[in-house]
């Protein structure tokens with residue numbers, strides 16, 4: 001009698017698709033070498049946090065990704081295009097797929113919440129019908145739980161609310177990639193954790209990929225799929241929060257010691 005064949009169940013992992021691939025990037029300002037053979041892949045729907053001391057080059061890296069600074073050497077592929085080779089028109093096009101959440105929120109004080117949210121729409125899509133603009137503003141504000149603030153001025157809102165509005169404005173163009181600069185800095189711990197949750201919720205809803213610069217280790221722990229340490233111009237470490245937290249390397253350890 002023959003033995004029945006065993007069925008081996010193998011869970012198939014979805015293949016990872018890169019949203020951003022940074023290969024052998026160098027950037028210097030005169031004698032100041034900031035990026036020195038920097039490599040990093042950010043996969044689609046992944047949240048990658050960049051850790052690094054002040055002045056280590058985190059902002060320079062972000063500026064190279066969006067083409068505000070030109071890398072001296074290497075390639076930076078963003079959603080299929082090498083930004084180091086794009087024309088100004090090509091860069092403008094790719095930037096419509098990238099959202100930014102600035103540390104200071106970058107809202108216009110003299111504009112209402114609605115006008116602040118309409119601003120990126122008008123800049124990128126001048127031919128949108130007013131009803132479509134209204135619907136997009138409404139959806140963006142509902143996403144952050146602040147639908148009632150449409151006609152308010154920024155000065156009437158708390159720090160946490162301003163961060164939510166800034167996030168709504170970042171999301172209104174439905175970017176495929178979001179770059180966050182210190183999203184929780186200056187917020188109290190409770191509000192900061194609410195912002196972490198909101199970032200995660202919106203990322204799941206819109207399937208965005210993100211690079212986050214943060215020194216707030218609670219935020220890093222909550223929202224990172226991977227953590228990367230930028231040190232001496234290189235990607236010095238790349239792993240999960242837990243793997244870096246458990247590292248014995250002194251250059252890594254210092255970020256996890258409170």
Ligand SMILES: Nc1ncnc2c1ncn2[C@@H]1O[C@H](COP(=O)(O)OP(=O)(O)OP(=O)(O)O)[C@@H](O)[C@H]1O
Nearest residue numbers: 029030032034052053054055056057058059060061
């Ligand atoms: N446009 C520029 N011209 C000359 N040097 C620059 C320029 N931009 C950045 N640098 C230098 O590059 C280095 C990295 O700066 P960067 O702003 O990227 O640091 P960072 O890691 O973002 O720091 P922080 O955490 O304090 O914001 C610094 O030495 C800075 O002086």
